[in-house]
Amino acid sequence: MRKHRFVNMDSAPANSAARRQLFRWSQDRLQNFLSRDYSECVPNVVPDLRYLQTNRSEPSITWIGHSTFLIQMCGLNIVTDPVWARRMALQKRLAPPGVELSDMPPVDVVLVSHSHYDHLHLASLRRLRGTKRLIVPAGLRHKMLDKGFPLVEELNWWEEVSLHGVKFTFVPAQHWTRRTLWDTNDSHWGGWVMESHAGPTVYFAGDSGYFRGFSEIGRRFGKIDVALMPIGAYEPEWFMAPQHISPEDALRAYRDVRADYFVPMHYGSFKLADDTPRDALERLEAERCRLNIAEDRIFMLHHGETMRFAIGNSVFR
Known part of the structure; x- marks a missing residue:
């Protein structure tokens, strides 16, 4: 019996690149690697641990690094794509996590966008304290149960679950997934x-190439307060575009989903492609200026920094 494989909304291939393309990129990367400047990394700030460990009423978003956030909403501590790993394959982390695992408050909910290693680090997940109810893409539940995590619920695109006053909806992305040679796309991907009712609407995009699904998300939800959007791992674009958006397309997607604030993520932690943190930020700023997006709409979090929401969902640091 043929195993079920998940696919993208559009015609974009939902798999890793063809062998010829992969070989071409590896050759280009080898030639250009030494010329890449990684000296300018995302700064770390001292996190407000007392606030994070005691807050049960005020909505907040704290960037740990890469695609890992601590989101506090309706008394829940929510973690996205848990990765505290110090290495990704052979590459050392560029900057330490904004909040160390030992300093994290007990976690109620873990949201997983897809099963790639830079979005789901099992050792990190095991070390998190708390109930850790996992909400994962369709096809991933049994794997997580087999790994020893007892509280797992899986959703397909547009399905939802509500917990303690927070509604979580799994929405489409354009990507693919694999953890071994034999499980390509046997679980889904998304945001x-x-x-x-008591806080902002937050969109966590996960990993995605640019696609029409962003407009559909904006249409269905009407108003999103904060979009956590990836801006890294886009070079070379001839290779990465189907699976990772560029900074320019990230701003395009931000407009598509009709969000008020844009928070960049998925850059500055690991060397996943040919772009550098400085590349991503310079292109993001140039496109912001070109599109005449107000500077205060882009919320540039540092590792360990917290975005807080006052009455009426207005933002303050």
Whole structure:
């Protein structure tokens, strides 16, 4: 019996690149690697641990690094794509996590966008304290149960679950997934929209190439307060575009989903492609200026920094 494989919304291939393309990129990367400047990394700030460990009423978003956030909403501590790993394959982390695992408050919910190693690090997940109810893409539940995590729920695109006043909806992305040679695309990929009556609506995009699904997300939800959007791992674009958006397309997607604030992520932690943190930020700023997007709409978090929400969902640091 043929194993079920998940596919993208559009015609973009939902798999790793063809062998010829992969070989071409590896050759280009080898030639250009030494010329890449990684000296300018995302700064770390001292996190407000007392606030994070005691807050049960105020909505907040804290960037740990890469695609890992601590989101506090309706008394829940929510972690996205848990990765505290000090290495990714042979590459050392460029900057330490913004909040160390030992300093994290007990975690109630873990949201996983897909099963790639830079978005799901099992050792990190095991070390997190708390109930750790996992909400994962369709096809991933049994794997997580087999790994010893008892509280797992899986969703397909547009399905939702509500917990303690927060509604979590799994929304489409354009990507693919694999953890071994034999499990390519046997679980899904996507983003998450978090809604509550007492706080902001937050969209966590996961990993994605640019696609029409961003407009559909904007149409269905009407108003999103904060979009956590990836801006890294896009070079070379002839190779990466189907699976990772560029900074320019990230701003395009931000407009598509009709969000108020844009928070960049998925850059500055690991060397996943040929772009550098400085490349990503310079291109993001140039496109912001070209599109005449107000500077205060782009919320540039440092590792360990917290974005807080006052009455009426207005933002303050």
